[in-house]
Amino acid sequence: MPRSLLPAASAVLLALTVLNAPPARAAADPSPVAVTVNARAALATVPETGIGTNHAIWDSNLGTDATADTLKAAGVKLLRYPGGSYSDIYHWETHTAPGGYVAPNTDFDTFMRGVRRTGAQAMVTANYGTGTAAEAAAWVRQANVTKGYGIKYWEIGNENYGNGHYGSAWEADDHADKSPAEYARHVVAYADAMKAVDPTIKIGAVLTTPANWPDAIVGEGDDGSWNKVVLSAAGSKIDFVILHWYPGALDRAGHVPDMIRLTREQLAAYAGAGADRIGIAMTEFNTGSSSNGTNTQPGALAAADAYATLLANGVFTVDWWNVHNGIGTVTEVEGHTDYGDFGLLSSGTCTADGSVCEPALNTPFAPYYALQMVSRFARPGDQFVRAATDQPKVTAHAARRPNGDLAVMLVNTSSDTSYPVTIGYEGYRPASGAPTVLTHTNGATAITTATSGTATAQTLPPLSLTTLVLRPAASQAGLPGAPGRPKATNVTDRAATITWPAASPGARPIAKYELHRQNGAITEQLGETSGTSFTVGNLTPGTRYTVNVIARDTGGGLSWSSPPLTFTTGTPATSSCSVRLTNVTDWASGYVGSLDITNRGAPLNGWTLSFAWPRTWQSLGSGWGAVWTETGSQVKVVNDPASPALATGATVTVGYVGNYGGPNVLPAVFTLNGTVCRTE
Incomplete structure (x- = not known):
């Protein structure tokens, strides 16, 4: 939904309650934090469209060169238009939004000019609430046939469950029937009409986010929850699903794996055959924590943690809400003014009484540097691998690059403690010497780059983002390619058969394949074989397993890990x-x-x-x-x-x-x- 705080735009504000505890007293000599990075425990590959943000038609700076250039410098690769709930009142042909404010210089062509200058892809939200399938199809024709923009991703509506069906109404919806079944019927009609114009486009449908209202609620007269009904009726017609997440607190990245897991389980249960082809997009995300730091460093640290976790779990884009938003409730957070602004960049606006004004237009706020850091840490084509720490105040992420480099991003959320860290590596041997270190600290207006410390020892300033870029100790030339994505069959309570496409040999023949189970950042080898299938026994009933396959050649050289496979054992077929x-x-x-x-x-x-x-x-x-x-x-x-x-x-x-x-x-x-x- 649009959460604009610009004076001319209407908005729906979420009531969020978060704890704002005073910082704990720093330890005089903190113990070193143990960080474990395991290159054998591979997660998702970094997508091209991973780092995204939202544009809105009430922002007159939407298409300026200054805005585009600043977003490009952050590594933004996807821009969404026309802006949250405005999508369901916006008519592209007339560039109007009845009941809302449309700023000058925000039309579709201006938006696309900015997209191209940014070097990003576009995602367009078609008007479901007050529009038609014919209007959406005409937009596809204008964009991709007439103009040749080649826009791939098209959403059908925005947060349409917020149309009053579940008791709360912020989303425009002129349909007499506001049920998920009616939305699903129109998704089918929109998809058919839009793909008749351009069969190559991808269609996205709105879902509720697990554990976020109104997820799992069954409305009056419905055959199930919003997600069940929509996926059951429209699953065969869509290519991705849409989640929005405003967690309202800064420590919720730990919810992400289960959030995505439950979404995938719903896709498998309700979307029909081939549901594994359907992607997941987080097209609106913000920490939603104005009292704890919307645009200051705590919010930035939470943003970096969430972006990395979402992408590592296979989400193909995470889109910040939004580029320019406007001043809100002004507070002091960790020694800096927090303007209560959900934007990445300053709007240069002031409070109603003029007593406080933001910095100059397009001045980056702290979350901007979080996105910039993530884009430098995990680049398209890199492979996320597991990383973990033994200190709750410090989180870790890691990504392996095709040239053999390894990047490790460390987040220190402590307000007053510089933590020394010792880093151990599994399945990777870094070169000796000081690594390249990227750092962003509280209040900094840039990411600094230095060569310092070692691959195994660094010190993290309070409230900081730190990324290490490491070179491998040995040449990566001639190593085998990674095995293909594994599959599990014949899964019982105690066993499963894992098969995978063979790896391509490097300079030497492949001798065997090793099967590794992820247990956090630690892996255990479940077995090895010269073939491409292995039956694992002695499993625990009702347990979720994530495994990777690695090829080893006759000289001992190891491939990258395969993409991960996750499966869950059952319970006994017979029991008392x-x-x-x-x-x-x-x-x-x-x-x-x-x-x-x-x-x-x-x-x-x-x-x-x-x-x-x-x-x-x-x-x-x-x-x-x-x-x-x-x-x-x-x-x-x-x-x-x-x-x-x-x-x-x-x-x-x-x-x-x-x-x-x-x-x-x-x-x-x-x-x-x-x-x-x-x-x-």
Whole structure:
């Protein structure tokens, strides 16, 4: 939605509550932080369109050379238009937005001129709320046939679940039926009409973001949640899905892997055959934390952490909201003025009473340098690899480059502690000597570049972004190519067969392939083979595994890791018990769960069901039908003392309220009196 704070533009402001705790007193001599970088544990490849931002038609500086050149210097590779919720009132042919403000020099051609000068791709949001499929198709014709702009990515509407269907209305929607089913019907019509003009374009549909309102809520008369209904009806017609995320706090990057996991699971469950072709785009992102630093260094650190984590998990673009936004609530954050501005660049605006003014137009705010740092750390074609630390105040990311270089980005969120770090490497041997070090510190107006420290020892200033660029110790010439993307078949509770396309040999023949499992930034070798298939045994039921395959040649040379494969083992095909978990109703921060427990063994005179919450942000609210207790992440459900017996073939149903403050990965493994049950 448009969150413009420019005087002439209307906006919908989110109410966000965040903690603003005072900084802790720094330790006199902090212990070194242990950083682990594992080049064997590969994640996603950096996409061409990874670093993005939003333009809006109420910004008269949208298409200026100064704006384009500043964005280019940050490495911005995708620009979205015409701007949040304005997309659903904007008519491109007349360049009007009834009910909103359209600034001069913001028409489509002006936008595209800026896109080209920036060296970026465009993403266009077609008007769903007050437009038609014919209007959208005409826009594709104008853009790609008449003008030859070659715009690849086209969204159908913006945050259309905010049309009042779930009780809150900020998004324009003239359709009498505001259900997800109606939106899905129009997505199909838009896709057909637009691809009839240009079959090469990619169509995106709006989804709700896991654990963010109104995700998982089922509206009156609907057959399921917004995502289920939209994907079930329109999945075969779309090429990507659209998420928006305003976490409202600065420490939420840890939610990202499950956020993307749950989205992919929904695609697999509802979008039909070939759903793995559908990409995920985060077309609006901002920390959403005005009290903790929207445009000062804390927000920048959170932005860098989130961008790197989203891209490492396979999102193909992350688009900051937005380029110019305007002054908001002015505060002091970490020794600097925070203007409450959600823009990357200053709008040069003042408070209503004129008492405080932003710096000159296009002055970069701190998050601008975060995007610039990420673009220098992880370049298109690089491969993210696992990195981790033992200090919560310090996070780490790493990416391997095609020429053999390795980049490591370290984020120190401490307000007052310079942390020494020691860096250990698995699957990579850096060259001796001082690496290239890029640094951005609190209040700095540029990223500095120096040659300092070593590959294994650095010191991180407080509130800083630091990137090390390392050269490999040995030549990378003649090494084998990376194996192709693995697949898992015959997955049971204890085993899985992994197959992969063969790697291309380098200077020497390939001797074998090694299969490595990721366990955080540590890997364990599950086996090796001279072929391209391996059956892994001794797995744990109901467990999620991420694995990579590496080729080793006859001289011991190692390839890059394959793309990652993630699969989840099941529960026993046969067991003396079975459990069915049903999410009865959900309100995006909690849900009612129902457990059907069936005894398929000998009669029981007393029973205990046990399970664990998968994530730290989950907890038990209440339970019924039995005696419920919770200790840490462990939950025990003991039979009602008045009803201890559970006969062979009998089923007992119990229920609970589960609370969650992040993506809600449901429990998958249950034991009854110590026996692992089949989960149905």
